[in-house]
Amino acid sequence: MFVKFILSLVIIFGVIFSVEQPVLSANDPEHTYLDMQLRQLINSIAPNNSGYQYFILPDSENLSAIPFDPQNELTKEKIYLGQMLFHETALSINPINSKHWQEASCASCHFAEAGFRSNLPQALGTGGIGAGKLRHPDPDAFPAEIDKQNILAPSVLNSAYQKAMLWNGRAGSTGVNGKEKLIQSFDINRFKLDGLETQAISAMNVHKLGTAAIALIPEYQKLFASAFPDRPYVGSEVEDLKRAGLAIAAYERTLLSNEAPFQKWLKGNKMAMSKNQIRGAITFFSSSCVHCHTGSNLARDEFYAVGFDDHPKDWTGLNLGRGTATQRAKDDFKFKVPPLYNLIDSSPYGHGASLTTVRQIVEYFNNAKPQKMEAKYSGNLSIFFKPLNLTNKQVDDLTYFVETGLRDPNLIRYVPSKIPSSLCFPNNDDLSRKQLNCD
Ligand code: HEC
Ligand code: HEC
Known part of the structure; x- marks a missing residue:
């Protein structure tokens, strides 16, 4: 009994000192x-x-304390779905070279270990190989097959607090952009949403992602139904893409340091x-x-x-x-x-x-x-x-x-332990699968 008491004291103090580290x-x-x-x-x-x-x-x-877009109210169900989708390699179904089918996700370029940024001057989506900070271009891929941009990938951490997204702020119809006529807005702002929602929907296309494969997975059918109870079915690519973007944006809003x-x-x-x-x-x-x-x-x-x-x-x-x-x-x-x-x-x-x-x-x-x-x-x-x-x-x-x-030491809490497709994530190329012990 006494030994147990002393032991628990040791453990309690151990925890206090290791967690708090009073400097x-x-x-x-x-x-x-x-x-x-x-x-x-x-x-x-x-x-x-x-x-x-x-x-x-x-x-x-x-x-209720996190800023949100009134057209995309935050619910636990939507956030959970978004967390899965943000890491879901099964979304990656439109790579330029089919060899790279289902190999990348949003989190290939915005991952927790890198503060939801990337450690590369050009973050690598599909066509990249290797996990986390070991990611590099597939040496066998033609440059055009590799999803990368000529600008640094910013963090999605604390992104709930900005209404205009991207380095030049072109994504989003509210906040500063509400008063602007953006010339180069392409078609990106057609939904008249905040920047985060706008960017998530647009990123689905930009990064060659699609929902056709996950629409066949029963768990996703359930998750979409509980996240969007007003339209509880999946299978219409355009509408599913939009809802996937909304769910991802809801999840991104909870990424707070x-x-x-x-x-x-x-x-x-x-x-x-x-x-x-x-x-x-x-x-x-x-x-x-x-x-x-x-x-x-x-x-x-x-x-x-x-x-x-x-x-x-x-x-x-x-x-x-x-x-x-x-x-x-x-x-x-x-x-x-x-x-x-x-x-x-x-x-x-x-x-x-x-x-x-x-x-x-x-x-x-x-x-x-x-x-x-x-x-x-x-x-x-x-x-x-x-x-x-x-x-x-x-x-x-x-x-x-x-x-x-200004460093939250525990961003890993935002990463799921598994995703509904059961594929390797956030990357699913051969090398990543080895490095992430997925095989
Ligand atoms: C006039 C406004 C302004 C001031 C003052 C300013 N910053 Fe910044 N800061 C920016 C802008 C704008 C950028 C992004 C610039 C770019 O990428 O072209 C930036 C970028 C940064 C970055 C890089 C972040 C990233 O994600 O790449 C850091 C770090 C930073 N600032 C820290 C500081 C610190 C520390 C100070 C005070 C010594 C400071 N800034 C003063 C506007 C400012
Ligand atoms: C190939 C790597 C790559 C992939 C994959 C990727 N992103 Fe990005 N992301 C970037 C880059 C690069 C930028 C900056 C582009 C710019 O400013 O013009 C960016 C910008 C963003 C921003 C804007 C952040 C800010 O502060 O302005 C958000 C939000 C974002 N991405 C979310 C996503 C989501 C959601 C997905 C998946 C649907 C995704 N990204 C997939 C590279 C990537």
């Missing part, structure tokens, strides 16, 4: 002082006295951030960063020119960013402000994959020398893009805050 003591006066400084700073920044609430991400289960140290700290756990993380946060919230990276996702549904280089593979030669979508010269070279969580899980960064470390980015903003001179000559560079005169120590701490304070 500092609660009565360290320096920590208390820094903590107070950051709290005051955040309170002074948050608009309309909203306080920390302005920066807090809700729990993923608290559906709410277990990051900074989030825990905002919710009252003073011990969740170390002194260096708090110092970095103070630099972040007292410098220009927070003008553009703000709110729950530390981003903004707005477009700024900060002079990052284009992708070396960009066929346009000069990516005009938002200017491409609005056809207005004053929008040239502006790109959407990306959210800042879990960036350390994968590199490179920027729409053109032109920066390789977070530290490089912090130094870039500190020096304010644009990579792309055309952005400077256009006169569109943001007035917030100017030298910050941060000391080396401030650069260190700010980098550390972005890398670790």
Whole structure:
């Protein structure tokens, strides 16, 4: 009995120390002082006295607290279906070379281990081989058979907090786009939905996915029926594609980095951030960063020119960013402000994959020398893009805050343990199957 008691004490303390890892003591006066400084700073920044609430991400289960499109209400059933579809390799039925049939999914290019981004300058869907960060182009594939784009794949983490999707914001009919006549909107915005829903539906076509194969799987028939009770049958490709997109978008809205140290700290756990993380946060919230990276996702549904280089593979030669979508010269070279969580899980960064470390980015903003001179000559560079005169120590701490304070260590909780087709996921090519122990 006594031995059992001692054993459980050991286990309890083991758990406390391994999970919480109190990096500092609660009565360290320096920590208390820094903590107070950051709290005051955040309170002074948050608009309309909203306080920390302005920066807090809700729990993923608290559906009424997550921003949603009224045409796509969040239900547990829809989110579950979307989680399956996001990882479902059986959707990949229209590859250019049939050899690659059912080998890729959305999560080939946006996977949890990489912070729902990819570690490649060109994320690889169908025609790529290998799992996770080992993914590379199939050496036997012709370039045209490989699903990749000449722009970096942004994260879908915390995407519920932006209404315009894609680097130039062309996807979506609400928010900033509600007031815009987007020239290059193609047919992408025909459903008049938020960007996330719009993008998910459009991505089904762009990435050569289709629902014909899953429509034959009884479990999917059930899942579609419970997610969309008003139309409880599957089999019409166009309508199913749209509903698959809606379900995927619902799932994407629940991908929130709410277990990051900074989030825990905002919710009252003073011990969740170390002194260096708090110092970095103070630099972040007292410098220009927070003008553009703000709110729950530390981003903004707005477009700024900060002079990052284009992708070396960009066929346009000069990516005009938002200017491409609005056809207005004053929008040239502006790109959407990306959210800042879990960036350390994968590199490179920027729409053109032109920066390789977070530290490089912090130094870039500190020096304010644009990579792309055309952005400077256009006169569109943001007035917030100017030298910050941060000391080396401030650069260190700010980098550390972005890398670790803004990292949710447990994104794997959003990945399903299996999918209804029973195929290997998120990739199903021979090499991935070996690496993922699927065979
Ligand atoms: C071949 C890799 C690849 C696949 C597969 C892929 N994506 Fe993407 N995704 C990208 C790239 C690249 C972009 C950026 C394109 C741009 O901005 O023009 C992107 C952008 C996005 C965005 C916009 C994020 C933002 O912040 O603006 C969302 C949302 C998204 N993808 C969701 C999906 C969904 C859902 C699927 C599956 C239906 C999917 N993606 C499949 C590569 C991929
Ligand atoms: C004027 C607005 C603005 C300011 C100020 C600003 N950013 Fe950004 N940031 C952006 C935009 C826009 C991008 C995307 C640019 C691109 O890809 O062309 C970006 C990209 C980034 C990225 C890369 C993210 C990714 O997904 O690739 C990081 C990291 C970053 N910023 C951190 C910071 C930090 C730290 C500061 C303060 C030192 C800061 N930013 C200041 C607007 C801003």
